[in-house]
Amino acid sequence: MSPPSKVAVVGVGITKFGRRLDATHPDLAWEATKRALETAGIWIDDVDAVVYGTMDPFDGVAAPERWDSAAYGAGRGSGKPIIKVTTGGTTGMSIALLAHALVASGKYDVVLATGVQKVSENIEAQQVLNTAVDPLTDRPLGIGAIAVGAMQASAYYFKYNRRIEEYMALVASKNRINALRNPVSHLQIRLTPEEALMSPYLIWPVKLADSCPSSDGAVSVVMVSDRAAKRIGNAHAWVKAVDYIADTYWFGTKSDPADWTNLALLARRIYRKAGVRDPYRFFDVMELYDAFSIQEILEYEALNLAPPGQGTRLLEEGVTEFHGQLPVSPSGGVLSSNPVGVTGLWRFAEAALQVMGRAGEHQVKGVQRALAHAWGGALQFHALAILSSSPE
Amino acid sequence: MSVIQPLRPKEVSGLFVFPGKWEIEYEYAAGRVLTEFFKKLKEGKIVGSRCPSCKRVLMPPRAFCERCMVETSELVEVKDEGVLLNFIIVYRKFYGLPDPPYAIGLVKLDGADEPMLHFIGGVDLSTPERALQVLRPGIRVKAVWSETRTGAITDIKYFAPVAGEK
Numbered sequence: 001m002s003p004p005s006k007v008a009v010v011g012v013g014i015t016k017f018g019r020r021l022d023a024t025h026p027d028l029a030w031e032a033t034k035r036a037l038e039t040a041g042i043w044i045d046d047v048d049a050v051v052y053g054t055m056d057p058f059d060g061v062a063a064p065e066r067w068d069s070a071a072y073g074a075g076r077g078s079g080k081p082i083i084k085v086t087t088g089g090t091t092g093m094s095i096a097l098l099a100h101a102l103v104a105s106g107k108y109d110v111v112l113a114t115g116v117q118k119v120s121e122n123i124e125a126q127q128v129l130n131t132a133v134d135p136l137t138d139r140p141l142g143i144g145a146i147a148v149g150a151m152q153a154s155a156y157y158f159k160y161n162r163r164i165e166e167y168m169a170l171v172a173s174k175n176r177i178n179a180l181r182n183p184v185s186h187l188q189i190r191l192t193p194e195e196a197l198m199s200p201y202l203i204w205p206v207k208l209a210d211s212c213p214s215s216d217g218a219v220s221v222v223m224v225s226d227r228a229a230k231r232i233g234n235a236h237a238w239v240k241a242v243d244y245i246a247d248t249y250w251f252g253t254k255s256d257p258a259d260w261t262n263l264a265l266l267a268r269r270i271y272r273k274a275g276v277r278d279p280y281r282f283f284d285v286m287e288l289y290d291a292f293s294i295q296e297i298l299e300y301e302a303l304n305l306a307p308p309g310q311g312t313r314l315l316e317e318g319v320t321e322f323h324g325q326l327p328v329s330p331s332g333g334v335l336s337s338n339p340v341g342v343t344g345l346w347r348f349a350e351a352a353l354q355v356m357g358r359a360g361e362h363q364v365k366g367v368q369r370a371l372a373h374a375w376g377g378a379l380q381f382h383a384l385a386i387l388s389s390s391p392e
Numbered sequence: 393m394s395v396i397q398p399l400r401p402k403e404v405s406g407l408f409v410f411p412g413k414w415e416i417e418y419e420y421a422a423g424r425v426l427t428e429f430f431k432k433l434k435e436g437k438i439v440g441s442r443c444p445s446c447k448r449v450l451m452p453p454r455a456f457c458e459r460c461m462v463e464t465s466e467l468v469e470v471k472d473e474g475v476l477l478n479f480i481i482v483y484r485k486f487y488g489l490p491d492p493p494y495a496i497g498l499v500k501l502d503g504a505d506e507p508m509l510h511f512i513g514g515v516d517l518s519t520p521e522r523a524l525q526v527l528r529p530g531i532r533v534k535a536v537w538s539e540t541r542t543g544a545i546t547d548i549k550y551f552a553p554v555a556g557e558k
Contacts, residue, residue: 021407060412124487135420136430137452137545141496141509142482142489150480151498158478158529204481204520248458251498252451252506257478 179332
């Protein structure tokens with residue numbers, strides 16, 4: 001055990017997202033891991049520990065960490081630990097948080113944070129998500145993830161804005177058009193706001209265009225201590241802060257779904273810790289978890305980019321577009337690719353790539369600080385991470 | 393002699409996929425509190441559980457209050473009528489889930505301090521425009537009970553707007 005350390009991301013591997021019939025679960029695990037190790041300039045034997053996550057049972061295989069273990073060097077007799085975490089949509093950021101803690105504490109110098117998911121292999125994702133609610137009181141009602149996203153949109157409609165569907169269409173279009181710059185994106189469609197508004201309702205007020213796809217994919221991120229960073233990596237993204245918050249399962253005790261009160265609480269906490277007074281000035285880019293287009297609007301408000309009920313203004317003014325003052329989800333975001341248990345780690349990885357200047361075609365100019373977000377559970381869990389080009 | 397059924401892959405763009413299915417049976421324990429809740433539903437009554445500390449009546453009833461972190465002390469009967477707080481309307485058929493259209497809402501029953509999730513019915517749900525002529529937060533709704541009650545959440549068919557809300 002070494003002394004506490006600052007933590008840097010030195011390698012990122014992101015697979016192509018989509019229906020990946022060409023690869024099994026372990027194949028995807030290896031594809032992302034190989035790429036992450038290559039970009040870090042290290043080999044699997046240089047990794048001290050692996051933090052792994054997935055959201056069971058999208059893939060129809062329970063506990064796939066057993067199956068995937070070979071992709072992390074378990075077959076080489078290295079004795080490396082593989083630790084699994086899973087918290088629904090926040091799984092990926094739980095992975096990042098735990099990997100960060102293991103390095104920051106001095107426990108390990110080089111940790112591989114990784115997630116693998118094959119959402120496209122189940123025939124109906126909502127049927128899988130329905131297994132994640134109370135089996136006696138809620139499951140018979142057919143509740144899935146779209147239902148909770150629709151609950152937010154409906155609450156927002158009545159509380160703040162009867163024209164919310166038009167703004168949801170702007171988010172749906174913006175992120176799909178951003179995805180055209182990202183070759184790994186599952187969806188590659190030039191969707192206009194008009195087309196988004198015309199798409200059929202899944203669950204009122206949420207339309208098909210307002211919803212994420214069911215994607216396969218894997219992401220691996222190499223995190224190292226400041227000691228190891230001296231010898232590993234050509235580009236470094238420093239983890240300035242990472243934090244997490246949980247709310248109850250029960251709808252009756254949670255706050256009004258029109259506001260993401262818990263995310264606002266978490267944002268205030270992490271902003272205080274990182275010295276963020278004005279998020280517009282502090283951040284150059286954000287990668288938010290917008291599984292449904294309404295959520296990006298709620299996130300603007302909870303992250304203090306707009307007052308409650310006013311998040312739509314950012315869309316009117318184009319602030320969060322690719323060439324706007326504060327681009328949000330230049331990667332195309334969750335609306336364009338959603339390998340659920342991996343998606344949070346993908347947000348973290350995209351934020352890291354942006355501060356490293358390695359995001360390719362969707363690189364935002366001159367990024368020094370980026371925010372990554374994920375939500376999960378029954379509108380319950382949130383995670384935020386701040387990545388910076390400087391260790392200070 | 394065991395008989396193994398041959399597996400039949402499908403070929404998609406030159407690659408094999410194998411159809412699969414999980415058929416795993418369970419017996420979910422309702423526990424003491426929910427057992428009582430379901431027994432009362434069978435009698436056509438709805439109960440919540442009261443927290444001895446904050447005095448709130450929790451819906452659905454739970455064995456402990458998540459705010460005060462103490463065991464709930466008693467079950468109290470609430471009305472089968474209350475206020476609709478929020479709702480959504482399902483239009484897409486999701487495999488393995490109920491047939492659309494159907495509405496799900498949060499209903500705060502008179503005497504309860506928390507809303508419960510259930511179906512909202514007795515309304516024309518064919519389009520959002522039609523449904524919104526009747527449904528909005530704040531309207532009064534009342535339970536429509538199933539003809540056959542088994543001691544389950546489905547003993548309530550749905551909550552429907554009371555006369556005068558239409």
